[in-house]
Amino acid sequence: MTEQKKKHSLQTISAVNRHTGFSVFVFDDSSFTPPYGYGEKVYSHNPSTCPQVEMNITVNKVTQGIALYNSKNPPLDTNCTEYEPTFATIEICEVLVIENIALNMEYKGIASNSYPFVGKYAADKAVDGHLQEKSGEDTCSFTQAEVSKTAWWKFTLRRLANIAYLQIYFRKGTVNRHTGFSVFVFNESSYTPPSHNGAKVFTQNRLSCPSQEMRVDVNKLAKGIAIFNSKDPPLSTSCEGYEPSFATTEVCEVMVMGCKSHHYGEPCVSCSTKCLNRQCDVDDGSCIYGCSARFMNPPGCSICNIGYYGQNCEHMCGKCKPGTYCNNITGICPNGCQNRWNGLKCDVCKNGYYDINCTRTCGHCKPGTYCHNITGICPEGCDDHWNGSQCDSMCNSENL
Known part of the structure; x- marks a missing residue:
């Protein structure tokens, strides 16, 4: 699991304050129990203040798990009311995260690439949760070198997701081969970049070298993401290590950070019902895809x-x-x-006009009265010498 932020909610003030000074750990070994072993502390609450009922905690770590830890050994020196120094508890109602959707089995789909290696460098190695720094190159995905002037890697999700950003880890030593690479999003599983049925969301500036680790903002509702590298034609760049004669994609991990469809934010919460199909901006929840009410003005959908x-x-x-x-x-x-x-x-x-567009003039209604504004009928009768329901027919001389 990849966790970006964690939020926990406690039921009562007394229960909240029992957690004064609590800590948060991340770990990769399922046997880990805090505070000992192969875990890493990423947060400690300041004991000079009381914790809040709801708290956002930034983690920003590639990890397999999270742990909350509360200790009164020794008791803390704090002014927080109702702090309990004699025993420790963990009393939480909910923990919510923005996650790496690529590792969520509900969403994890199929990775593929152009000109793949057979065996240990397969496309799915880029979404296995392992980074090169920790596990070696056999956790990376490569396309074959010296084969083509274009190369791509893509990952198709099982269902639509609200993608916030990608965290891309390139292979050490060949990062600069990706100078000028692009990122696309798509909704059709048959898509291959750069065809027209996808949307380009990023192109790396060819005037500078790419970094080994890159964050690419997406903020799109999509069913898949693709990395595309082209040397057709070769780029004009001063980036050392750029290879103009062939293209490859050499990625060790692509973290697809975001929320399930109909959710947004950190942690992921439901989009407003004001939004069309309850889809919204993954960062702020605004209705960027339109409003449920047809004639409301997006993205706020309040005017x-x-x-x-x-x-x-x-x-x-x-x-x-x-x-x-x-x-x-x-x-x-x-x-x-x-x-x-x-x-x-x-x-x-x-007064004096009728019809659906008020384009017709009333007949000769009785003085001081007017016709009905839709039908043109004179409800009080007609002026002298006129008859008919709309008082638009002049009486014959013999009827005068």
């Missing part, structure tokens, strides 16, 4: 698009004066109405 109003922006503004718009909550036109329209929302015809 209506111009020309709409109401709780869910379900109503269209009336006929406000040209160049102006209604209030997005009340629908009132603050600057008045277009010609022939009336009402606070400019949604009814001005």
